[in-house]
Amino acid sequence: MGTRATYQFNLSNDAGAAPVTLYCHWDGYPAGAAEKLLHALLDKEGRDPIASFIIGNKEQAMFASGHEAYGNTEYRYTITCSPDDKADLLITFDSYEGDQWNRTATNLPLQDFIADHYGIDLYREAVIYGPDRWHTNASIAENAMSSLDEVKSKIKRWEVDLSAGDIETPPLVFMNDLVERTKTETSLNGDNETYMTIRRALVQMYFEHLHGKPWGSIHQSHVNKLHDLINECAAEDPIMMMQIQSAQPPFKLKSKAAGQRARLEPQ
Structure with a gap:
């Protein structure tokens, strides 16, 4: 027209x-x-x-x-x-x-x-990440790393509460949200490296700080979502797979043959 x-x-x-x-x-x-x-x-x-x-x-x-x-x-x-x-x-x-x-x-x-x-x-x-910015791959990576620092802070606060006897919900929701947001943003800009970095860092944080700890009242769907992320990392990274398999308590990866979801069992 x-x-x-x-x-x-x-x-x-x-x-x-x-x-x-x-x-x-x-x-x-x-x-x-x-x-x-x-x-x-x-x-x-x-x-x-x-x-x-x-x-x-x-x-x-x-x-x-x-x-x-x-x-x-x-x-x-x-x-x-x-x-x-x-x-x-x-x-x-x-x-x-x-x-x-x-x-x-x-x-x-x-x-x-x-x-x-x-x-x-x-x-x-x-419009990715804002939704009020004009974005480049560099700004997406910067924002993702900043969000990763926020997750680290949430984990530290959770550990302090846990040591004091307060059974608080672990920050799995924030971790899952960061993964989903980064995946969407980087797919639009073709920046797979940032997504891989964030995903790997979150899985490492889980095994260093959350694995085997009490879950409190967190919904199982959040646990399952993080579990899927762990399986993705293990399937693509042999070193990560060895680290996961050596975790204590033992962590069972999803069996491709069985096609069934393995479960994260609380300590």
Whole structure:
């Protein structure tokens, strides 16, 4: 649909830097604009939002001198950095109605605009870890390692409570959540190394600090999920398999032949 729109990016920290404006002839209504901006979020090469937008919409995006360069546009979208966090992007957009421009929204978080006009489920699949950041593999790895440190802290606090006689629930839920989140994020960016690192580290933490300890009231599903993770590591890493098999109390790996789930038995 020939709904013309301009997209102006003002992302520089330099107050004197000129914004970059792009003109697109097609699908400039909010749902179409949200899809175009989503293409930028799906860029896996770590490019900045302007380059990502151009590459994601290369069949129609053209440079313009500004919003006023074309007199027949129906929408104007202005994307800026948040003053509080330069990694957060805000969008202001205007629509031409009758004979004048009307402000529809001012400084709306870009993720909200995309979620509202293109679909929250697709947005959640595209925007990884935040959900309010433009991400590279380096930032995904950094966030994953930071979350791993949080799990370590939770394990330490749990051990202190346990030694004091308080049977608290072990932090398996946090461990499982970190695995699932990292798996999703790295699969979108093709960064399998970070996922493998996190997975291995969590399995080692389990055997160093949690194995054979009382489970408290934790639901069996969380135990089973971690157990599946341990089996995955053992199947792919011979050294890890030997460490698991030498664990005390003995840990029974799932039998491929039997196809049955082995169980983590509390001490």
